[in-house]
Amino acid sequence: MNLDFILWTPSPEMFSLGAITVRWYGLLFASGFLIGQYILAHIFAKEGKPEEDINAVTMYMVIATVLGARLGHCFFYEPDYFLAHPIEIFKVWNGGLASHGATVGIITALYFYSRNRKGQSFLWILDRIVIVVALGGALIRMGNLMNSEIVGRPSNSPVAFVFGYGGKDVLEQHFGQVVEKVSIQKSGISQAHANAQGIELKPLTLSVQFKEGVSQAQAQEVVSQIPQVLAAYEASREDIEVESSPKVQFTQAGTATIANVEAYGVPRLPSQLFEAISTFLLFAFLYLMWNKKKGNTPEGSIFGLFVVILFSLRFIYEFYKENQVAFEDKMPLNMGQILSIPMVAIGLIVLYMAYTGKTKVKVQ
Template identity: 50%
Template sequence: MELGYIRWDVSPELFSLGPLTIRWYGLLFALGFLIGFYFMTKIFEREKKSIEDLNQLFYHVIIGTIIGARLGHCLFYDPEYYLSNPFEILKIWHGGLASHGGVMGIVIGVYLYSRQRPGQDLTWVLDRLTIPAMLGASFIRLGNLFNSEILGNPTDVPWAVIFVRIDMLPRHPAQLYEAIIYALIFLFLLYAYWT
């Protein structure tokens, strides 16, 4: 029996333009990067760091995130398939990113960036990058909600969500819990940085 649970049957696709499909996940992923870049610009300006250095950091973070998230998905979740079909790893448009792989990719990207840019200490960069990364993580978890991914355990709490495309069990909206926690951490870190 369904009580007043929230029914979630939203398409993961926002719209299509011919063969190109724009998905909520991709849009939120990109927004996380753009808003993160905005906050990092303010941080670099406040600390009188070069915007050219920030641009290079941004490239390293984007490339590190995408490569790390893709390899994380392929090697953690289905290594036999991807090691047997290595060219499938390149087909990122087929989906499959892992946030823990993305984090590892960011750390490697920032490490390479700090080695190439004099005066850009690894810990300094990671400390500041953590602030917008929390907001980006929040956006990504909202993307997981649109994909009906990262489901919580079945429950009977009043705010339970039924993910219609997956099953008809009322579940904890684990993606929303994480999105809220990441957003709160972002606000705390932002406040701590600016005060």
């Protein structure tokens, strides 16, 4: 029996207060700006820049990141839909942000910011901003992990995750009138087996607790529908599989019936976690580079390194991630990779200019 996998089932929601729900993604997204502002204040203080400019550049960043990331997703990944339903563009809470769009938005906003800031040229401010952008990117990818989204491809790797929250949520929502809650555990009974692609499915147990008063006959009727329900929803069909006639064990918890249903999970690479770790390391590298030189680096050098490293890694990671939209399945490279190529090229050009003296050198 092979149980060498991580079962990932945390809720995207931290807690609710009445009609207000606090989500991990929102908290981590906001934390990127708050922590980034603190780090930027430290950088500005060290280099003798006006403290009041920190709030200004932060405002530019917030607006540019959200607007650029949203428009990037809408027009890079789903242009037909959003052109036909333009009002949907404003519904950011429904999800859909693209890092390439955020990058374009930030660069554009900082160009306008730098025009009237003495001693803060366009490349100078880009060099400082990308340090905190890297940290924000790491926190956003952790938010993606908490949302169980932007997942990796199925894999037999020992570090694979089974993303179970989607299946749990689908069953609770679909059978909400009779089901109290659903939990998912690793199974010590079922045997792992491989699917047609050679991926070793992981044995799980779906514990379905019914509301008081639901008879075992009613519970059996619900259990018989579970395979079809899981297969019908995008949030669950690619992560949790239940055979048409699964093994089921009924137990009682007081007056409530519990059905323990045999299931299997599809292990996937936790691509969000890989990106979060590498982007955090990129943040540390860029900050140490700035700190060691105390700002005396060729203008554009930190920005150039950031763009080359970040989007080179993004290009590689895309080989191990599921495509975000269906049209990418027919492409030799997906949209994330196509958009990364010009970003890397821009970074290389800026680096060349910085280290051949074609950009202004900052000397305190």
